[in-house]
Amino acid sequence: xxxxxxxxxxxxxxxxxxxxxxxxxxxxxxxxxxxxxxxxxxxxxxxxxxxxxxxxxxxxxxxxxxxxxxxxxxxxxxxxxxxxxxxxxxxxxxxxxxxxxxxxxxxxxxxxxxxxxxxxxxxxxxxxxxxxxxxxxxxxxxxxxxxxxxxxxxxxxxxxxxxxxxxxxxxxxxxxxxxxxxxxxxxxxxxxxxxxxxxxxxxxxxxxxxxxxxxxxxxxxxxxxxxxxxxxxxxxxxxxxxxxxxxxxxxxxxxxxxxxxxxxxxxxxxxxxxxxxxxxxxxxxxxxxxxxxxxxxxxxxxxxxxxxxxxxxxxxxxxxxxxxxxxxxxxxxxxxxxxxxxxxxxxxxxxxxxxxxxxxxxxxxxxxxxxxxxxxxxxxxxxxxxxxxxxxxxxxxxxxxxxxxxxxxxxxxxxxxxxxxxxxxxxxxxxxxxxxxxxxxxxxxxxxxxxxxxxxxxxxxxxxxxxxxxxxxxxxxxxxxxxxxxxxxxxxxxxxxxxxxxxxxxxx
Amino acid sequence: xxxxxxxxxxxxxxxxxxxxxxxxxxxxxxxxxxxxxxxxxxxxxxxxxxxxxxxxxxxxxxxxxxxxxxxxxxxxxxxxxxxxxxxxxxxxxxxxxxxxxxxxxxxxxxxxxxxxxxxxxxxxxxxxxxxxxxxxxxxxxxxxxxxxxxxxxxxxxxxxxxxxxxxxxxxxxxxxxxxxxxxxxxxxxxxxxxxxxxxxxxxxxxxxxxxxxxxxxxxxxxxxxxxx
Numbered sequence: 001x002x003x004x005x006x007x008x009x010x011x012x013x014x015x016x017x018x019x020x021x022x023x024x025x026x027x028x029x030x031x032x033x034x035x036x037x038x039x040x041x042x043x044x045x046x047x048x049x050x051x052x053x054x055x056x057x058x059x060x061x062x063x064x065x066x067x068x069x070x071x072x073x074x075x076x077x078x079x080x081x082x083x084x085x086x087x088x089x090x091x092x093x094x095x096x097x098x099x100x101x102x103x104x105x106x107x108x109x110x111x112x113x114x115x116x117x118x119x120x121x122x123x124x125x126x127x128x129x130x131x132x133x134x135x136x137x138x139x140x141x142x143x144x145x146x147x148x149x150x151x152x153x154x155x156x157x158x159x160x161x162x163x164x165x166x167x168x169x170x171x172x173x174x175x176x177x178x179x180x181x182x183x184x185x186x187x188x189x190x191x192x193x194x195x196x197x198x199x200x201x202x203x204x205x206x207x208x209x210x211x212x213x214x215x216x217x218x219x220x221x222x223x224x225x226x227x228x229x230x231x232x233x234x235x236x237x238x239x240x241x242x243x244x245x246x247x248x249x250x251x252x253x254x255x256x257x258x259x260x261x262x263x264x265x266x267x268x269x270x271x272x273x274x275x276x277x278x279x280x281x282x283x284x285x286x287x288x289x290x291x292x293x294x295x296x297x298x299x300x301x302x303x304x305x306x307x308x309x310x311x312x313x314x315x316x317x318x319x320x321x322x323x324x325x326x327x328x329x330x331x332x333x334x335x336x337x338x339x340x341x342x343x344x345x346x347x348x349x350x351x352x353x354x355x356x357x358x359x360x361x362x363x364x365x366x367x368x369x370x371x372x373x374x375x376x377x378x379x380x381x382x383x384x385x386x387x388x389x390x391x392x393x394x395x396x397x398x399x400x401x402x403x404x405x406x407x408x409x410x411x412x413x414x415x416x417x418x419x420x421x422x423x424x425x426x427x428x429x430x431x432x433x434x435x436x437x438x439x440x441x442x443x444x445x446x447x448x449x450x451x452x453x454x455x456x457x458x459x460x461x462x463x464x465x466x467x468x469x470x471x472x473x474x475x476x477x478x479x480x481x482x483x484x485x486x487x488x489x490x491x492x493x494x495x496x497x498x499x500x501x502x503x504x505x506x507x508x
Numbered sequence: 509x510x511x512x513x514x515x516x517x518x519x520x521x522x523x524x525x526x527x528x529x530x531x532x533x534x535x536x537x538x539x540x541x542x543x544x545x546x547x548x549x550x551x552x553x554x555x556x557x558x559x560x561x562x563x564x565x566x567x568x569x570x571x572x573x574x575x576x577x578x579x580x581x582x583x584x585x586x587x588x589x590x591x592x593x594x595x596x597x598x599x600x601x602x603x604x605x606x607x608x609x610x611x612x613x614x615x616x617x618x619x620x621x622x623x624x625x626x627x628x629x630x631x632x633x634x635x636x637x638x639x640x641x642x643x644x645x646x647x648x649x650x651x652x653x654x655x656x657x658x659x660x661x662x663x664x665x666x667x668x669x670x671x672x673x674x675x676x677x678x679x680x681x682x683x684x685x686x687x688x689x690x691x692x693x694x695x696x697x698x699x700x701x702x703x704x705x706x707x708x709x710x711x712x713x714x715x716x717x718x719x720x721x722x723x724x725x726x727x728x729x730x731x732x733x734x735x736x
Contacts, residue, residue, distance in 0.1 A: 284589040285517055285562075288611035292523035295614040299531055313519065 033215050040211040041204070048200030052193060059192040063185045064151070068140065071109075071153045074100075075178040078111050079155070082121065082174055083162040090169030092160055094122035107148055107181035114175040121174070135175040143179075149186065152179040221245045229258065237266040271335070278446045279328050282460070286321045290314055327462040330392075331445060334469035337389075351381040351390065351423055351494065352415045358394035359413060362402060370408040373398070377415045381423040383496050389470050396463035397427045397490050404488070405429035422476070423496040430487040434480065442480050443468040467492075509625055509669060510535040510553065510686045514545030514571065515560040515587065524558065527614045532622065533648065533665050535689045542566025549575055553685040554582050555625045558617075559604075561588045569602055576603035583624035587612065622646075629672040636671040639731025641710065641718055643671045650710075657709050662687070666702045667710075670719070670729035679726035703727060 081098055085091045092115055102108035110128075113121040114135040131145055133152065141152050158174040221244035228240050239262055245251050297310040359375050366373050383390075394413075401411040412428045434442060441447045445465035464480075471478045475495045482488040511534045515521040518540060525536040537552070539545035542563040549557055549571075557575075561568035572584060583605040588595070591609040599607055605627075606620055622645055626634065636643045640653040648664055650657045659667065665687050670678060680699045688695055707719055720728045 281589050284610040285520070288587075288589075289517055289520045289523070291611045292520055292527070292614050296523045296527045296530075299527060299614070317519065 032219065033212075036215050037208065037211060040207060044204045044207050048197070048204060051200055052196050055196040056189055056193045060185070060189045063188055067151060067180060067182075067185055068153065070103075071151070071178050071180050072155070074109065074180075075111070075153055075155045075176045076158075078113060078176055078178060079158045079174055080161050082113060082115075082160050084160060088169060090172065091118075092121065092172055092174075096122070096125075099124075104181060104184050107183050109181070110150070110177075110179040112177045114177075115172050116174075117172060133177050133179070135177060142182075149182040150179040151182050151185075152177060221248055221251060225251065225255065225258075232262065234269060237262060275332065275335075275445070282324065282328075282446055283321070286317060286324065290317045290321065293317065324460050327460050327466070331462050331466045331469065334389075334392075334466045334473065337470065337473040346384045346386055348382050348384050349387050349390070351383050351385075351425065351496075352377045353380065354387050354390040355394050355413060355415055355425060358391050358398055361391075362395060362398040365399060366402045366411070369402055369405075371402050371405055372410045373402070373413060374410060375413045378417070381415060381417050381494075381496055383423065383474075383494055385474055385494075389474070393467045393470050393492065394425070396467045397492070400463055401427050401429035401431075401488070401490070405431035417496065422493040425492045425494070427490045428487060433484040433486055433488050434482040435484060436482075439480060439482055443478065509533075509555045509665070510537070510689065511621065512537050512539065512545070512548055512552070512554045512557045514539045514542065514549075514557065514563065514568070516540055516563050517560070523614070524617065527618060528621065531618055533661055533668075534621075535687055537689050540564075542568065542571050546571050546574055548690075549580065549582065550578060552690065553682065555628065555686060556621055557582055557584045558621065559584055559586050561586060561590065561599075569599070572599075572602050572604060581628070583628040585617075585620055585624055587617075626672065631672055636668075636674075638671060638674045638729055639716065639718060641671070641731075643668060652710050659706070659709060662698075663702050663706050663709070666699070667706055667729075670727060673729075675728065675730050677722055677726050677728050682726070 077100065081095045082092050083095055085093055094113060108124070108126045110124050110126065110131075112123045112127065112133065112135075115121050128145055133143075135154065137154060139154050139156075143150050143152060155176045155178070156173075158176055160172050160174060221242060224242040225245040228242060228245075232239050239258060241255050241259070245255055293310055293314050297307060302310075355377075356375060359373050362373065398411065398413070405411060409430050412426070414424075414426045414428075416424045416426065418424075438447075443464050446461040447465075468478050471492055471494070477493045479491050479493075480488060481491070509532070511525075511528055513521050513524055513528075513536060515524070515538070521538045521540070525538055528534045528536050534555075537548055537554075539548050543565040545557075545559070545563070546566060548554075559568045559572065563571070566574075568586060568588075572586070575582070575584070584603065586599050586604045586607040587610060588599070588607060589610045590596075596607060605624055608617055608620060622634065626632065626645070634645045636645065642651045644650075645668065648668075650659055650664065650667065666683060669683060669686055680696070683699050684695060703719060703721070707717075710718055716731065717733075718729055718731065720730060720733070722728060
């Protein structure tokens, strides 16, 4: 989109530069209105040209046939002036006294009469010297003499009309050539052409004006929509769609995609803001601990052992802070993937194998709590994913189960797959379970049902949130069931096979 | 003075406690969750309570409500990670006297704690004076008639407590309760020792008696003879 096209300087622009830009095509590329007007003008011009051509052609044909009819009549009247002599010779003479005047006095008609017997009988008085027209040839033709176009007519075998009964001689037949100037006809055709062209031009102007008005009106809902869209901000997400914009069929895809785009944007914006708020809140306590340790150390001169102990405490706190930051980054990364922000090369891997590896990796933690992990599988389950992601999910769920299960308890992990259905990975512990009030929130980041317990177990309330974000990035689901006092079961479902949803997430 | 810290982050609680003990000479108790905090606040005498909001068992807001409902007038300083306007307003409306957001400055926490104690006992100025006795709670110095008096830490704490409420009769038990943390009963006989030490140092060379003993009732810090 070219900014300058919308700038107010457009109005003050000199026409020459608009023309130059038009010729370069930048106006056409940059403006719907210019495109539509161009189309209207082009089609209207084409129409006018066709009208002009057919109008002129038709007029000329009509005038020509009228001229021809007139010439035929005039040739006949010339023939009527040929008379037999008052004797028995059968000779003829031309009585020009009765010759009617030409229609165009400036360019009088030409005619010549030949007889069978004696050749050229007569020529019109204004027959130009040097003009030779043979009595044979096509019936109608055109010629030019002294810069004037003429139309010629040859009439053959015309009987002498002045026939007297009882005469013994054989009647003669005549060949008449009659030519009329086309000056008037050409002038009339020109006039007709000019009037058609003028009225076309007027119509063209009117059409352009009408089209301009129509386009402006037609684009009005778009402008209203733009004005409304301009009001949307990070503080005001609601887009009020003008009625016009909603009713116009052509705008519907735009308004619909705007609405869904805004909803998506708002969701991810809110999520980011919430994450930032949560993160800031979570960071405050460890920072407060660190700060108070150092400040109390500085409150008075102390023995070197005291300084040492204080520094060691500070270092521990810093390490915990660092861990928290790492977890937060991991979650942010997982949530970005969940929104398809990154395209990665994925390979088809065995879900069961990644799960088995995760179980191996957690073994040490489990042993420290004297817990046992049982793993059951039935064959391999192939899935297109990054093995690191899946392992992270399994480890988070396993750690959760081991940490919150009782000491010396057991955790069951199972990979299942129904025919044609999704793959299921189930983690079950036999610990205290999750209180019903906490259950809907366990996947929320930083959510800790019982903060004191997390402090002793060392979690940050992020493991389950990361697991959820990653599973959802692959189009899967994660659910928690719990019976307080009996244990918790976490179920991950992965869309094995028909993972179109996931493919979509990673391609857009 | 005796302070209760209700904070679930043990190291933070320890740091605050150490600072209060070392810099202000206060007795400090620590509760690591809301339930324990409420129990201590209701069962013991404190001059100020420092309260964290995010607590296991019972959150700070609930605890505050319970305390105020029970008619507890002990000043409460809330230490919170949330600093948005709404939660601060809600806090003060729930009966908190002051608040500090994490991460805070230990010096500020000390100053606010001292100010809350003073105001809780009706003393607006950090320099308390009774007659010609002047007690500066900021740098913990004592003067009598312009002459500096050197006291031991415990003597100062006894005098500071008495000076916050001049003219009031303060029992030995009350003194014990406010000067020692939860195992104060062990120290029941030492108050007389401190009182007599204080008398000796304050009234040395001065004719006017400041610390009076009301037999069977307790002690009064006052310029002149108490009536009662």
